[in-house]
Amino acid sequence: MQIETARLLLRSYRVRDNPDTFKKECQEYSKLLDQVDNLSENDKIAKLMGVVDSDLVFNKLSLDCDKYASYNEAVLQCENLLKTSKARKLARREKKSDNEECSHCKHKGHMVKNCRFKKKGLPSGDYTKKNKNYVSEQKATINNVYQNKDISSNLLVVNLNGFDVQSLLDTGATKTIICGDTASNLGLVIDPRKEFEMKTLGMKNF
Secondary structure (H helix, E strand, C coil): CHHHHHHHHHHCCCECCCCCCHHHHHHHHHHHHHHHCCCCHHHHHHHHHCCECCHHHHHHHHHHCCCCCCHHHHHHHHHHHHHHHHHHHHHHHHHHHHHCECCCCCCECCCHHHCHHHHCCCCCCCHHHHHHHECCCCCCCCCEECCCCCCCCCEEEEEECCEEEEEECCCCCCCCCCCHHHHHHCCCECCCCCCCCCECCCCCEC
């Protein structure tokens, strides 16, 4: 009964080209062969050639079939071949990714699924030009504030994106507020995700 089961399994048995499972599947194939017949090491290697999915492994076994001291040695060398091939493909894919342009933000070096602008819910566009003005939680932008004389009022002139803008200085404020229309006219990109509560000195909510 055990022999018949092994024969049935051998009829459809395949060894995939996955380097992570290749060795285990080859060992299972060897056990099935041992249950059915008493084959030599070379005969088992020849049988293995007929069930491998990888053309790379098939060609390797075809060329070196008579050079292997054992079935296990052949399996080990073919496993190393698959691992090397996988590593090279991964390296080429990463190199290609470094040179590719993200279709969402136009920056190079990442794919769309990893785009930080898309993850923040921002629309697609050329962020290579907007990056200097991009306002995010991770990187804060610092703009120049200049004054050549004693401050006589709380109104200051600040330089935002190359434009002089009057601003009201509040030393006790924890937030910096800008009108949406003004920000748009200055070309600033605002991250709209965060909401916060405003209170006056009398603790009135807005």
